[in-house]
Amino acid sequence: MKECDIMSVQNDVERCEYIHAHDEIITQVNQNMPDDEILYDLAELFKIFGDSTRIKILYVLFESEMCVCDIAQLLNMTQSAISHQLRALKQSKLVKYRREGKTVFYSLADDHVHTIINQGMEHLAE
Amino acid sequence: MKECDIMSVQNDVERCEYIHAHDEIITQVNQNMPDDEILYDLAELFKIFGDSTRIKILYVLFESEMCVCDIAQLLNMTQSAISHQLRALKQSKLVKYRREGKTVFYSLADDHVHTIINQGMEHLAE
């Protein structure tokens, strides 16, 4: 147990008298912790999964590519609401789209979506 | 292409004239889509991953169990902020804790955290 000399920036945050973590652990944490920017992006990505409308959209797309209007009908929501959410999913590269005349078909971008959602489901099931 | 007769509840949501998805697809979607309650819980779970403070806490706990105060120091945040976030992580059963005298040690609850975060990282890397 020793005084804190962990972070490069020492701010005026209140702290307890002794830290329990040993030097070795602290070094490991600092080594293995990705940059703030990456952690921020990671949180932003999970935020996308953190809305039931978007989760439903992803589940719909598990079955087949689908146009905005079909998704809106399946989920019983307005075209606008779905379009806004599809934009979020698109920006996170979780879905891709192709245009066919007037209609735009959306589909899943890669298999990480499946894995992430399945792991989430497994966790819930425990 | 046929008129919409998908959802059991037909609300006054605006809709396009024709749906593109075939009956077969629609049946599959309705069969494979989990109940609303489960989808809500799933979104709630991912919401927990959708904050960089909580992501950082999880990364710290990847290395070792740790007390609230150590986490606060490592992340250069107040004890209160960390405690509030640990409560969220606790409620989602992503972390567990044990008391040792005055201090409370938190650790990861199961391996889904690892898998989910790793998949998120992989997705970002692409």
Add this chain to the structure above:
DNA sequence: CTTTCATATGAATTATTGTTCATATGTTAT
């Protein structure tokens, strides 16, 4: 080129969430 239909988007509104501050709880030592 005008109309129609599917989709996208900006702005406003409402709802949700993270942090802070003050204080409470719970544990150990005196």
Add this chain to the structure above:
DNA sequence: ATAACATATGAACAATAATTCATATGAAAG
């Protein structure tokens, strides 16, 4: 019992985010 310390928590405030509404863009058909 009282003091000291670690943690937890309620309320307030500030920051984000989801949906709605009105409207814009873009494509096909007349």
